[in-house]
Amino acid sequence: MRFRLFRLNTILICRFSLFCLIGVLTISLCSGQNRGARGLVSFGASSGFADDTLYLDINQDIAGQLLPFDDLMKIAVTHSPLVKYQNEVANSLNEGYEIAKLQILQNVAGAANYSTGNQVLVSTGALQQGGTSTAQGSTLGQIANGYRVGIDVRFPLYELFGRKHQIRQAQANYKAAVHQRETVELSLKRDLIGIYQDMITTQQLLKILLVDEQASLTALRVGEVEIQKGQITADLMASITSRYVQAKTASEQAKGSFLKNVRYFEALVGMPIQRLKRN
Template identity: 45%
Template sequence: MRLSTLYQLKQPLFSLASTVILGVLVHTAGYGQGNPAATPSGTQPAPTPSAAVTADSLTFDFNQDISVQLIPFEDMFKLALAYSPTIKFEAAVAAGTQASYNLSKVQILQNLTGYANYSSGNQAILSTGTNANDQLAQISNGYRYGVNVAFSIHELFGRPQQIRLAKANYDATIERKRLAEIQLRRDLFNLYQDLLLAQKILQIRLRDDQASLAAYRIAEVELQKGKIAPEAHAFNSNRYAETRATVEQAKTSFIKAIYALELFVGVPIRQLKRV
């Protein structure tokens, strides 16, 4: 029975096969997020999607490499640096440790104080004479100003260590910020490559889907003419259903990759498209 079926599938149907295959090749239909998936219905399988993928009202030319449709990777990385919460957090921590370091260098000035005062009136009690006009009676009158300086042993030996500690903390936050930038670049590159891979896989799945659709339609016509057994038609129908499922999975992965890149960079996907 199986040999008979295979023999019947190999029978030339030049006019019919060429018409069906030509119709499949010239058929195009756009699809995108939210479009219903094409599935076999009765004797009229749904058309195969191709040509373009629409995401967030932005259409990418599916037949063109998406890497040439997006802005350069370095520009994308600059946007990610500007909008990344992790980088902003590390920058704020670095600014705080820098302020602490600068404060530790001038904190010694707290031991230096100045004063100024003014006094007037009869303060003869401070004088040893009885003459009211005695100049000694006015010894405590007038302006006074000066500077007080006091140093402790801790300031002499402990202050340099505190400055070194603040400097080390500041250097550590700078290096941690650089590490966060490196991690950001690596994660962005991985997402970018995942998007390119998702597009290539989807293109391969679509070509396989078109071939399966052509075989399904040919087998359907041959079944109606009694040239093949129902088992052969069921095999082609199952093969087409499997390819349709893989196409939908590949399409979902592609759209997920687009939006993952959008969320990671932090700007709408339309801003990532090359003008």
């Protein structure tokens, strides 16, 4: 009877010790993650980017950490070089359209001048008998002195038959540039939606694989203790190790995919991820 009680106590103590060991390993694993002051997981040195650290909270959806998508789209349109180029093309064609409407004024010319001097020749040629000036002499004298203003208007047949077509062509080119800009913005939005959704999906996958990695690491630490005590075979220990390696490989691949999507997202928006987070 005493032997049975002793054996039962021994089994309970062993099980309690094993649970304590698993708890300690789990706590140490959770605290061993590379986290910042606010509990944000760091992706920098382990991802191969020198002097580059990205802090994001893996436990929170990235859509909740970043600005609303409509705001992100506006920022992307503002910073997109291709959209800027299309804006300048549209502005240039709009100026060409305005020039085409005003080009008719090149057929209208004005002239003005002022002159003074001795009008002896004009007056002499206009004198009659008796030394009195005629009305023609006074008129010539008035024309030769003072201001003179004139307008020259020419109206070629091209202005009658061809000008309207040139204006329509300039207007059509401007509208085409505007539509091309809208097409570029639509393409940018499509790309941004795709990479935004890929970033959300890879984050969720990474969360799942990190849990699997933690569980596999805990099993590996327990297996290391048990094999030293001779409680498991070498084949079982190799299987546990292989399971952890697979889980670690999957989590690292998911981490790399997530970071790559984040970098693509930053390139499309034109701003670093830290400046796109909610306040």
